[in-house]
Amino acid sequence: MPKQLRIDELLEWGRSHHTILHPSVEVYRDDVTGLSFRAKEDVPPGAKLVSCAYQTTLSFLNAIPYSFLFESHGSKPFPLEFISQLALEDPHIIGHFFLMQQYLMGKRSFWWKYIRLLPQPDQPDLLAIPIWWPEADRRFLWGTNAEPPVEIRRKLWMIERAKGIKLLESSPEHQDWDEYTQKLYFWAATIFGTRSFRASLTVPEEGLVEQYKGNHKAIWECVTQDRFSVLLPILDIGNHDGVNRVEWSKHPDTGHFALSTCKAVEKGEQIFNYYGDKSNSELLVGYGFTLDSPSQDVVNLKLVPSAEAIRLRRSQSCHNHRPTSHPEEEFMFGVRTGSLVERAKGSLGLESLPHGLLEALICMVANNRERRFIEQNPQYCLQVDLDFDSFAGPLYRAFFSAIRILYIKIRLEMERLHDTGEGLGSPSNHNQTMALKYRTQQNSVLMKASSRLSQILEDALLFKSFDAQVPETFQNDQNFPAGLLTLMHAFSWLQAQYSGVHDSVVSIISEDQEEDLPLDWRLLIVDWDNTYWCVWIYTIWLLWARDGQAFQERHPAFRTWLDEMRMAYSKDQQDGAYDILHASPSEVETINLTVEAITNLPQFKSARDILMSHEKGWEPLRNFASFVAKEETVAVTSGGLEQRVLAINKTRGP
Ligand SMILES: C[S@@+](CC[C@H](N)C(=O)[O-])C[C@H]1O[C@@H](n2cnc3c(N)ncnc32)[C@H](O)[C@@H]1O
Structure with a gap:
């Protein structure tokens, strides 16, 4: 019929x-x-x-x-x-x-x-x-x-x-x-x-x-x-x-x-x-069909938080999960193409990330300081206004860390798409043509998201100083409030501000590592980034102890971060965090040797006197520096090198 x-x-x-x-x-x-x-x-x-x-x-x-x-x-x-x-x-x-x-x-x-x-x-x-x-x-x-x-x-x-x-x-x-x-x-x-x-x-x-x-x-x-x-x-x-x-x-x-x-x-x-x-x-x-509209192109990402991270996330009032409905959706997030590229001035260009994705990641990567903040401020929601102030908020370090993890996750998804797509050949029918187009659309969503995320990290890595440096790409947005400091930039800053101390510290390192001066940080960070963060933070605290008020006045933005670290970790101090050195066994000797040699530098006589009045001498400060290095650094890959960089916030002061 x-x-x-x-x-x-x-x-x-x-x-x-x-x-x-x-x-x-x-x-x-x-x-x-x-x-x-x-x-x-x-x-x-x-x-x-x-x-x-x-x-x-x-x-x-x-x-x-x-x-x-x-x-x-x-x-x-x-x-x-x-x-x-x-x-x-x-x-x-x-x-x-x-x-x-x-x-x-x-x-x-x-x-x-x-x-x-x-x-x-x-x-x-x-x-x-x-x-x-x-x-x-x-x-x-x-x-x-x-x-x-x-x-x-x-x-x-x-x-x-x-x-x-x-x-x-x-x-x-x-x-x-x-x-x-x-x-x-x-x-x-x-x-x-x-x-x-x-x-x-x-x-x-x-x-x-x-x-x-x-x-x-x-x-x-x-x-x-x-x-x-x-x-x-x-x-x-x-x-x-x-x-x-x-x-x-x-x-x-x-x-x-x-x-x-x-x-x-x-x-x-x-x-x-x-x-x-x-x-x-x-x-x-x-x-069995798809639409030709970029707004329909969504890639789902699934997070697998620990029980502790789930508890933390659920304690936030902006987490709107209903326990009975679709439990698998609680940590499933759809990334869209959206306006990742054409971002408005002042925006981070992350509007197309679904609500809750960054928060969930932040709960997964939160350190002690950040976890305490989240628990005490359940109404705080980073993604309501995802703009430059997000950098300045108390979760700036976790924010960078979350961006980095999201970036890696997205790159892995892209790799998976690429690997599983190898050898597919040309489509020979309607289903295959549609599926291939769909693959391309998924890849394009991932690519746009990954390039925006990597741009944010690259921009953050342009942060070279605590003293009013504004990365070029953020010039129009003024007040870049936080960033990621590489070890190389951290030592360059020391050289620019305290060249005598810098020269003495790097020669101690050069002797110990049997490396010529000037030090090639690209080589050193491969195995020793944590060690030298500990050394650098220790040195900064010695300078502060030595110069007191003058140090704070000379580096007002830097002072914000110093105070924040000192105050934030007083609870950890009570819990015994400074009783031990936070480093791997292979680093202990180098850290001890370097820290002791720095403490004995003539430039630090007055600070040394203060330290030595303590029964354990320089050990508690070394332990504190190693704790900050462990808690406040973020792993990033830039220029083909993976390294730990220090997240610094310079606008929020006590
Ligand atoms: C509710 S039925 C609609 C009636 C259907 N067209 C039919 O022939 O019986 C849904 C199905 O229609 C087809 N369809 C609906 N919208 C479509 C679209 N925009 N492009 C291609 N197929 C579509 C798909 O096969 C889908 O599974």
Whole structure:
């Protein structure tokens, strides 16, 4: 039978059961979107495109007894055990079995004229979603966000069918249970997955209360919790183009669910439904197509925080996780293309990072000082105004660390995409072409995010001094409040400010390391970055002890950080943090030797006297310096070198 005749018969069947298409709307077959709505005449805003009568809908509700509004239309009832075991927790499985039953009934089914126009179980191309793709096509999705959900779905659907079959096969009236094949279950689940509507949006409470007598409360709970969904024949022909111009409404008085347009539609245009704000990953996995819109390109990143980090994150008031809903989503974040490149002045260009991603990372990397701050300030939320002040906030170090980890994570994702994409060759069909495009889109989201993140780190690394240096790229933004100091820059600063002390310290290092002067920091940082941070911090504190007030006045911005360190770690001091040296065993000798030689320099006579008045001499200060070096540095890779750099904040003072 020609397709158009089948469409006409479907519409006629709908009409005879009060499912009505607007007179200015027609159903046609589009090459790309399949069955579609089109305006035959201009359609005014507010017009009801389709009014779907509840009596033509198909769902779990049709399979349970004692219903008038949602009838079974003469279908053989499923065994009582089958219904009672599945109805409360898994009503959607009953819905899938009911659709299979209608398919198996063929022409005898009330819904036959609807079912025969759906993509059929032997039409994988029309079923479209990747679960139906041949292995060679699915190979094109390896390493992408679309790969895991396809596999999860396959396993879930197999389990669901097995659950239903187990209850069916024990019933003497259902010896035909083996006709409910795995393939047919996948078909029914696909039909529901690609075209059903959530029960809470469609089913009116009035309809149930009357019909289901004593059971209505339990069933209404299934509706409100969306434990099943509903097929709406004819209304489900609407396709999706990512633009919301429609409204859905329940009309219990007339027994209809309506799809209306909010905007006028011109004659000849396709009329779209709206499936929600879905990313291309969701559209591809759930519906078998993607949209050509960068705003739909989202890459999901999953974090795996420790139990302590989860506790910390949950203590923040800006964490809006609802414990019962989708636990796996709590630390899953969608990175978008957004405006990563065209950033507004003063903005960090990170607006397209989803809310909570940086906060969660910060909770994962927080040091003692930062953890205490987060616990004492649960309302503090970095990402509300993600701008230059974020640098100046108390979490500046964790912020840099979070940016660095995010950068690494994104690079790893890119590598995975690249590695899994190797050897794919040219696409040879529609699925492969779409998957390849999707891969490219995912890569482009990751690339934009990674280049912005690396730019932030590079800019932060331009921080060379505590004394009013503004990196070139931040010139227009004034007041660069915090940055990442490399060991080389730290020693250059010492040379510029205290050349005598600098020369003495580097000659001690040069002698110990048997390295010529001037020291090549690119070599030294490979193994000794922590050691020399400890040495540098120790030296700075000696200078402060020696010069007192004059030191603070000479370096007002630097003083902010010195005071902050001293105050922040008084709690750790009480906890014994300065009783030990925080360094690896291989560093101990070098640290001790260098620190002792520096303490004995003639320039530090007055400071030495202060230190030596303490029973443990220079040890507590050495331990403090090693603690700050451990807690306040961040690992970065720049110019091909990985090194620990010191996060410094120069604007917030006590
Ligand atoms: C609710 S049904 C819409 C009716 C469907 N076109 C049909 O032929 O039966 C959803 C399916 O329509 C197709 N579809 C919807 N919007 C599309 C789009 N923008 N591009 C390509 N296919 C689309 C996909 O196959 C999707 O799984």
